[in-house]
Amino acid sequence: MRVLVTGGTGFIGSHTVVELIEAGHQVVIVDNLVNSKRSVLDRVARISGTAPEFHEADIRDETALDRIVGGGGFEAVVHFAGLKAVGESVRRPLDYWEVNVGGSTTLFRVLDRNDVRTVVFSSSATVYGDPDEVPVTEATPIKPATNPYGGTKQVIEQILTDLHASDPRWNVALLRYFNPVGAHASGLIGEDPNDIPNNLMPIVAQVAAGKLPEVNVYGNDYPTRDGSGVRDYIHVVDLAEGHLAALDRLAVDSGRHVWNLGTGNGTTVLEVIAAFSAATGRDIPYRPAARRPGDVAETWADVTKAERELGWRAGRTVDEMCADTWRWQQYALTLDG
Template identity: 60%
Template structure:
């Protein structure tokens, strides 16, 4: 039975949040989930229970609803918060920026105010490598300048700045950790939980998975003339279970620390090109992945991968799974759940 304390997980029914719930339970914590299910499904809680034997408590709450948050904090004796809730599509953020600022920034402020009112000072924030903008070089370490090229990235940057300011205030009790992650992929090895995007996926791996399962005809590869080994863009992909374990390591470190704000990259430190990912997925599923080359997208960069030494030194965390395992677990999830959490 969990004994290490209650952790409020905002967005805990989502892709990353659900995997974090599993790893929190495995580490002896009790996750308490707050989610408005705008981009997730309550079925996830059943699946987490099947995997772990423990069902996280789910509260259908929007983080912008202060009264509802107060009720959760009042009833649940929360020790720390992991904050994932928010809108997350880069392209969409340029179309409906106001919704992104309202959900991601105003929602975070409401959450932090509720935390302070209930004397909860530990928070781990789900940030992103998008805060590095277009980096001058790779690998990217935590000291690189930060900027953003789209509204989604700016919301992450703004919440980071808010947390830094809160932690620096005189007599601040805030103990905050900003986890900047690169490209989460994969799924739990059981095939029970995984990424379930609404509509056509924005990200490479779920798109490939839907091509492999027959839902989409072919992959579009945006640009094959970059200055990389095969001309396609190189990114740092990290298995979502490794990522989830990184959050637990950050929480365990927080429990031994005083106030302050710390920043860590979570990635593998390796870059894989689009065509290398396609090839690894083809091996995992045993079939060719049809693709066609399209022009580069505005704002895309040639290479982006992490330097992860700091997380290894300070958190004792390192990604374990390589690209083959990431693709095998993605295929197991997609092939067993062709419609995600929705019935066929």
């Protein structure tokens, strides 16, 4: 298949590109590099043996997209591009609506015009908000978003749902990711934000590396087994494989599908810190801090539907997630800029 990957130099995108190439697909990336580096392309080539075609372009740029998609012979699009920091979305809502939603509608318009209507979209467990029950299934009600980032994910899901209703040739997978972490086992690619990290695992890695002094554990009085928050961490390579499984499924079962991509297991913040310390043999100082507004106590996925319909399973353990993150973290320190 010839596949367009928006946001393909980013964290999840780059791992998915590797898996796509290794499965024999032809990959074309569109990314404006706002949160990733061009050097990812060389590292993807080192891992997979093939350098993907790359276009530095913004998904809001309709003319550029038309040039890339027109005559490109694409059979499917995996759409990762967007802004993803929850806190930043509260401070800069217009940017989030403009890039995530505006960029997506521009992309979908260009795809429609060019008869490319198979889309795998990066949604998020954040659409469930604070769920009444765990584990969360795809039928768990969507709650009103508590921040603009979550709002944009809900709206893009709705736009793709509306497109499918308007024309059944739109073949759509809404993938609701739980907490992607880890890195490629080669240690050559991983999460590489251009800014200070927002998520637990990169922060823990930077504390282990001595780049940050300690981990703030937001909330130690949740009704969980050790008082810290529980999340469903999924290894990014398992997640990447989920995208290939979704593409395969769309090819034989067209329609509008929703799949939770997680492991089905919850891990506490303190357990992640302990696992990372064991994986690295380093002490990881942490201290309790106040709960953050909008954080939920615990959430993890019911992955029965994804496992049954995609024939896919996230099998990598938290220990592997920590070991791979650490290998990547050490390599990342040697990279320029």
